[in-house]
Amino acid sequence: MESIWTLGSRGVAEYAPLDGDTEVDVAILGAGITGLTTALALGEAGLKVMVLESATVGAGVTGGSTGNLYSTLASGQAPLRQKWGDKVAAEVVQARDKAVAHIEALVDRLGIDCRFQRLPAYRLLTEDRQHTRHNLNDELDALISAGLDAEMAEGPRLPFDSWGIRIANQAQFNPLHYLQGLANALLGEGVVIHQHSPVREIDADKGLVWTDTACVAAKHIVQATHTPKGISLLQAGMLVSREYALGARLRSGDYPEGIIWLLDPLHSLRSYRHGEDRYLVVVGEKHKTGEHHGDHYQMLREYLESRFDVEAFTHQWSAQQYSSPDGLPYIGRMHGHDNLYMATGFAADGLVWGTLAGILISDQILGHDNPWQARFGARRITPGKSAMQYARENVIVTKHMVKDYLGTEKLDDFAAIEPGQGRVASVDGEKLAIHRTPEGELKVLSAVCPHLKCIVHWNTSESTWDCPCHGSRFDTSGEVIEGPAYHPLARPKGLD
Incomplete structure (x- = not known):
């Protein structure tokens, strides 16, 4: 979709x-x-x-993307303040606020019909309020210190108990x-x-x-x-992640307005209107690119169905994130x-x-x-603020290089690859990315990422080959979808 x-x-x-x-x-x-x-x-x-x-x-x-525009960060203002201090945290908010205003000015000047509107953002708890109240107080203090109009508030028309922080004058549009x-x-x-x-x-x-x-x-x-x-x-030093989104129509209940971050540990919600139709959008199931743990879209469907009266799921998509050290x-x-x-x-x-x-x-x-x-x-260059993530990411890259080169399964032939399945295997000493389409067509590529020679992994949710080292992604024909790689996955030597 x-x-x-x-x-x-x-x-x-x-x-x-x-x-x-x-x-x-x-x-x-x-x-x-x-x-x-x-x-x-x-x-x-x-x-x-x-x-x-x-x-x-x-x-x-x-x-x-989510189509959400905000002056703070999705990860929270308090962590930013803790790492960088009050002055830089306030500068970040000012710069981001200028960027949102720039978008709004272009929408007005160029007459772009993209449903731009000013709405509040929320950071909400849904349970264990007292346990995390102190963290919310830290977040509220950081938001106010950075110059944002923020206050404690109830959640906006959600079908479950919620409470947290409301940040005024943020925005949404169709990106x-x-x-x-x-x-x-x-x-x-x-x-x-x-x-x-x-x-x-x-x-x-x-x-x-x-x-x-x-x-x-x-x-x-x-x-x-x-x-x-x-x-x-x-x-x-970049942490490369993927996050997933669903669009759904509700059978009953309200479509909540605003940018809503649920700290459970973190999902986001928003609504969207197209003509007379309304949709609820949920985003979550974030994971490191190339490290997949099941069907992420199904996990999101189950999450939304446990909280809303869902009539139908209408859209699904995903996006990649690069987090700096x-x-x-x-x-x-x-x-x-x-x-x-x-x-x-x-x-x-x-x-x-x-x-x-x-x-x-x-x-x-x-x-x-x-x-x-x-x-x-x-x-x-900020070694004091970057060193830990640089070290952690390089350990992860080394782990994947060793594990994927030494631990790849051996495959004698391709008959074991089922329709819709993707597997990485060694065939005659060569690391191959093997996929059989739902219609039965076999697609065989080199599993070696052309960027820095890591081994790609199969993404079941999206039917793509994803590199766990630096985030390059490839379609089933081998073409680059995104990431630092310039060139497609190579054709195996024996199949040229």
């Missing part, structure tokens, strides 16, 4: 893959919220801009419709968007970007790809290259961080001063 945001999708002018060499001022990789926000500012400033998108506008993480509105505005500014044009290589020294069919020469190259492509030291995103010029930019480490807060990234990167390219650039700069 597709995400709920595709309801009433307007689409954008279709551009064929780039098929000829060209030269631009700025090449932007990725047509998500980071890429298009950057492109709009640069296009309006008169620069020649090209956006290269591997799939379609908004088809990546932005189109798989896909917003991006489609931006894309159509870009066309009027002369920005060119090429869909179905995955980038296969970047040479920052020469200012060149290659797709399968063309080479682009650019003065500036922006990697608006959620994580930088190729090999980057920052990837060694020090808790803040990396935005701006990369180490060693003044013409190469990136934006990563958004965790679960990417719509707002992506918008801020578009503002910061376009300001850097245009030579404009921005007060937030130093705080979120991609070249910052």
Whole structure:
């Protein structure tokens, strides 16, 4: 199923893959919220801009998001305050608030119909109130200290007892419709968007970007790809996770309004209206990419059915998150290259961080001063706040490398692979990713991720091959879906 945001999708002018060499001022990789926000500012400033998108506008993480816009962090303001202190915690809120206001201003100025509306956010307990009351008090104090309008409150029209914190003046919208509105505005500014044009290589020294069919020469190259492509030291400290979402219609009961985080340990709820139809959206079942524990969509269905009177499940989708080792995103010029930019480490807060990234990167390219650039700069070094996660993630990568190379099952033939099943096995000494479609077609690929040679794992919920080391994901034909890998999974030697 597709995400709920595709309801009433307007689409954008279709551009064929780039098929000829060209030269631009700025090449932007990725047509998500980071890429298009950057492109709009640069296009309006008169620069020649090209956006290269591997799939379609908004088809990546932005189109798989919650559509929630908030000034705090989904993980809570208190942990941020504890790690960084009052000054930085307040700066984060101010920067994110500026980004939400930027979205609202663009919606108004460009007339984008994306159901943008201001609503409160809630952090709610559903049981053991007294046990965690102190933590809620810490969170409330951190929110107020950062300048947010927050108070203790009951939950909003939920069919179960809830109580917690209400944060005023946050927002929601349809992220896909917003991006489609931006894309159509870009066309009027002369920005060119090429869909179905995955980038296969970047040479920052020469200012060149290659797709399968063309080479682009650019003065500036922006990697608006959620994580930088190729090999980057920052990837060694990123926690890469997946989270799942369902859309449902209710048989009875209210559709709660607002951004609702349930601390159980963490799910989020929101409602969405399309025409006369209303939907409830639930997000949760977060896990490390490549480490799968059953059918995550079924777990979400059971979660929602135990709390609401569900008539039907209508949509399901997922998205990937990259959490930085020090808790803040990396935005701006990369180490060693003044013409190469990136934006990563958004965790679960990417719509707002992506918008801020578009503002910061376009300001850097245009030579404009921005007060937030130093705080979120991609070249910052924060060993005291990053070392623990760097160490933990590298231990996990090493564990997977050893376990997957030494412990892969051996397979004599492919007859044991059932329809719909995916397995990694050694055949004649080669690590293979083997999948049989529900219709019975056998698809066999190398199981070695082309990024840094980890072994991919089968994602039953999504029928994809996911790398547990740095988050590259591949479809059953081997093509890159997302992550740092440039190239598809290889064809096995014996099947060439």
